Amino acid sequence: MSSPFASKPVLTYFNLPNIGRGEVVRLFFAEAQIEYNDIRVPYGEWAAHKGDVAKLNPYGALPVLQLGDKILTQHVPILRYLSKKLGKYGGSNDDEAFAIDQITDVYIDWRASWVTTLGGDKTAHAEKIPRFYAAFEGFLAQSGKGPFLLGDQVSYAEPCLYQAVHNDGNLTNAEFAAKFPRLYTLVKAFGARPQVAKYLEARKKNEQN
Numbered sequence: 453m454s455s456p457f458a459s460k461p462v463l464t465y466f467n468l469p470n471i472g473r474g475e476v477v478r479l480f481f482a483e484a485q486i487e488y489n490d491i492r493v494p495y496g497e498w499a500a501h502k503g504d505v506a507k508l509n510p511y512g513a514l515p516v517l518q519l520g521d522k523i524l525t526q527h528v529p530i531l532r533y534l535s536k537k538l539g540k541y542g543g544s545n546d547d548e549a550f551a552i553d554q555i556t557d558v559y560i561d562w563r564a565s566w567v568t569t570l571g572g573d574k575t576a577h578a579e580k581i582p583r584f585y586a587a588f589e590g591f592l593a594q595s596g597k598g599p600f601l602l603g604d605q606v607s608y609a610e611p612c613l614y615q616a617v618h619n620d621g622n623l624t625n626a627e628f629a630a631k632f633p634r635l636y637t638l639v640k641a642f643g644a645r646p647q648v649a650k651y652l653e654a655r656k657k658n659e660q661n
């Protein structure tokens with residue numbers, strides 16, 4: 453791995469079990485083979501760090517990415533910015549860029565809804581979550597490509613979708629695979645990308661779900 457940036461990016465995020473927003477940026481870095489400093493704040497120590505983060509990020513939340521003298525926040529805009537800087541992962545025309553934006557905005561909605569079901573309320577989960585998977589599947593059907601949203605070209609949508617499927621344990625769910633075949637094929641293909649597979653193997657030690 454190396455870095456196309458003038459200095460090594462510094463990603464600060466929680467040491468969560470691979471379910472959080474910053475982990476999506478880590479997945480993107482794995483795919484793009486970007487070397488970065490991975491600062492992991494133990495969740496239990498957040499109160500002690502919050503003030504320092506607020507000095508960098510007016511929103512006061514993580515992840516924060518330091519890129520030289522730039523401070524970037526909001527995980528999907530971070531992915532979008534990195535994609536532009538790298539000249540890939542963001543689509544090669546306005547229509548492709550729109551398709552990525554569209555599906556990742558649904559991912560953001562999924563995330564906002566999903567965190568409200570974290571207490572383990574199965575009824576709330578069943579009421580709220582399947583519509584997002586159906587939307588992902590629908591947009592993938594509209595694109596008509598595969599295995600990825602843009603065909604063979606990976607975009608920053610893939611790490612987002614990978615996590616949406618991973619977070620509910622659906623990577624090994626045959627029923628899920630049958631119901632959402634395009635989405636399932638996409639996340640399996642993303643997880644099998646050599647650099648991503650290597651990263652996923654290494655992160656197993658931190659896997660708790």
Ligand SMILES: N[C@@H](CCC(=O)N[C@@H](CS)C(=O)NCC(=O)O)C(=O)O
Pocket residue numbers: 472473474512513514515525526527528
């Ligand atoms: N819209 C932001 C949300 C950031 C966010 O809410 N981060 C959570 C962790 S995933 C956080 O820092 N929570 C602690 C807090 O807000 O005090 C993004 O997409 O990055």
